[in-house]
Amino acid sequence: MSTEASIPAISFRGITKRFPGTVALQEVSFDVRPGACHALMGENGAGKSTLGKILAGIHQPDEGHFEIDGVVRRFRSPLEARRAGIGIVHQELSFCPNLSVAENICLSHLPNRAGRLDWQRLHLKAQACLDEIGAECDLREELGRLSAGQTQMVQIAATLAIGARIFIMDEPTSSLSAAESQRLEILIGQLRRRGATILYVSHRMDEIFRFCDTVTVLRDSRHVATMPLAGTDESELVRMMIGRTWQKLYPEHVERAPGPERLRVEELSSPGKFRQVSFSLCSGEVLGFAGLVGSGRSEIAMGIFGLDSGLTGRVFVDGQSVAVRSPGEAMAQGIGFVTEDRKRQGLVLGMECGENITLASMDRLNWRGIIRGADERNAISIFWEKLQVKAASAQVPAQTLSGGNQQKLVLAKWLARQCRILILDEPTRGVDVGAKAEIHRLIDELAAAGLAILLISSELPEVLNLSTRLIVMRNGRVAGMLNRAEATQERVMQLMAGCNLTGL
């Protein structure tokens, strides 16, 4: 409950929202002070994003209501919410990639004269919004051609264009560079001085403490606490988020002698993506790949998995030279690939969880083209339990699961395939703390069981803690190769950014 005398800017009253197979929110009530930057925290699937989407009119609550400035509001569409001055910045809610930046910024009310688009006013207005947040991009460029970071800046500019007073920022920095993130911090300060209220959803602790003053923690779709950030610390927040005492995020490192060489690549190149990449990977090893986004890490993985037709160089599996031209051929060599984008490349979201698990191993689970039902069910239940997937049953559609559990399905798919070389591209992106620790432990277990693992991650602590060796990429080239002992955060960052790096 608010202790202020003023009317809360937003107050949620017993909001409940159900989705097929899950309850996203259950009787959530709390207040947001006007002019606050209010952090919303919780594990993936705790309901943070859903709450933001309800406020923005994208979802409608099944029960309960919310008040804005003390007035009960109910938005039937995002447009109504926009008209009421609520802007949302969300990664998945992209705009029209086929329209220009300027059109996207002013999309909900394009300046016009008697129905004819007024390009001059449109560009002036869009430029003003971009200037306000200090973003630079070409107004005439198609949105689809911009980078993820730039797109996000355009989104923020668009919320300014509608004259929003309440901003919902759902993981706005997940694809922003450090510099862009700093600019966002300044921007948030500006917005607040103008009296705006911000609901800020993020996983990044440091940001929460830098940007926000109040925090609400959700757990298992319920409200846990709302309190000022000044009186708390990271470990307390984490404890509230996961509902138990803080467990180790990374498994204890055990020194293991590497097994026989599984994979070796020599002078792997692909025009415009990466050049002259050579490394080897042994059984029982976790080879980490660090580097900035766009440094060519994922592209190398794609190349090894047969998804790059312009690939040159040599690939050896178990010492034998192989030519891999398709994922099928890569899989025949025992290679598995957990892709970066699980929703687009990893899972068939409309299919049952179980069917997703066995999707890549059908060639082992059939008799003359007919699925062996008993074997399939057996395989599903083994990996379902091994990875402790949390869902009503293996027969619910994969789309009803939270991010962490979806990621477990993707991992299960490759484990069911019994691959011997596993490429993991951002295996814990958008995964909550609890599932993250589980996935880390699993990676370690798999390496101990003799798998050769290639781990690509943008999270430095992850690669540093899990890898036995580390390759740092920069601009499509190997910038350095480090042993576990040599790999420190500073050293890796220097290699990632080049020598001219000063303090980050």
Added chain:
Amino acid sequence: MKTDQPITLQVESGPRSRTVMASSRPRFKESGLLGVLLALGFLLTIFGGSLEERDRDTGSITTVNKFLRADNLGNLAKNTSFFAIMAVGATGVIITGGIDLSVGSIYCLAAVCGAMFLHYFGPQGPRAGASPFWVVPVAITICLGTGTFCGLLNGLGVVGLRVHPFVITLGTMAIYRGVAFVMTKAQSFTGFPAQFTDGLIRHPVNWHGASLYPVPLAIMAGVTVLAGWYLKHAVTGRHIFAVGGNEQASLFSGLPVNRIKLKVYAFSGFTAGVAAMIMLGYYGSASSDAGKGYELDVIAAAVVGGATLIGGRGTALGALLGALIIQMINNGIVILNVDQNYSQIIIGAVIVLAVLLDRINGTLREKRLARAAQTARETRQEIAS
């Protein structure tokens, strides 16, 4: 598989968990359609009225229900069989997220090819004396082969040229019909060997004084059951759903996406060939006008039967029931003496209505699921605390 691998994750052993697999088996998906079908039949039986029928032998007059009488039902079943068979094929294509607009034209081309062959070796043809023992099987092969070949060409266009299936099949729809037109010089072909028509496809069975033709029905049932089984239990069947659900994820899981697409288009063509064969045997003639506009009826049947045009969903039995519903409405228009001119309006409205009902049904099911999940969660929490 190499022998030196120490990985502990073997699939062949281990306990089978009941908690994972046993709960919430999906219900009979077509129950809604079946309900609509029964309701329609019920309404037509009640409001269709009755008819006085004179027995051919005794001359006695009996009163029979207009809808629920043997020859009406037989007719309804026969009319359904063409569309149902093709709708099963179209469903396969639609599940992968594609569309086949050329089924009507493939049907026509296959029928015309078969008809020209049968006419040539038929009683009035230039080679009248040929043995039916090879003429009939070859004619069937020609129908099915032409259909499959045309479907395969569609598939090659979709896969090889990377053009949207709507465009490819829009093109081949015109091309195949054009070929049929040129081949026949716009003539109709008749005079088939009786062993193919009355002896096989139109083989009559007497039942309650009416002549029924069970062969088209049996073929329809066979195609539906086989396709339904295949979609559910074959690896390729599973792959068809995966490709329609998420093509990129399927590719990244090593599925032969192109081969799967080729297969569904070839199968769609094959079903058009089967329907053409039945049509030839039943009506005993074919021309380049055959099957005009059938593609839309076929797609409508598939969609009413629960296939979604964005892909990933659909069943063979649903396609059959969808075709049956559409034919029953056609039949009802006749029985209820509704002005024929209104039939298109009614059918169009029913298609939209059926899809809406299906979606409402789906939403209700999702709500039930959500509530079930909540109770499960609450019990779990109670147990934990």
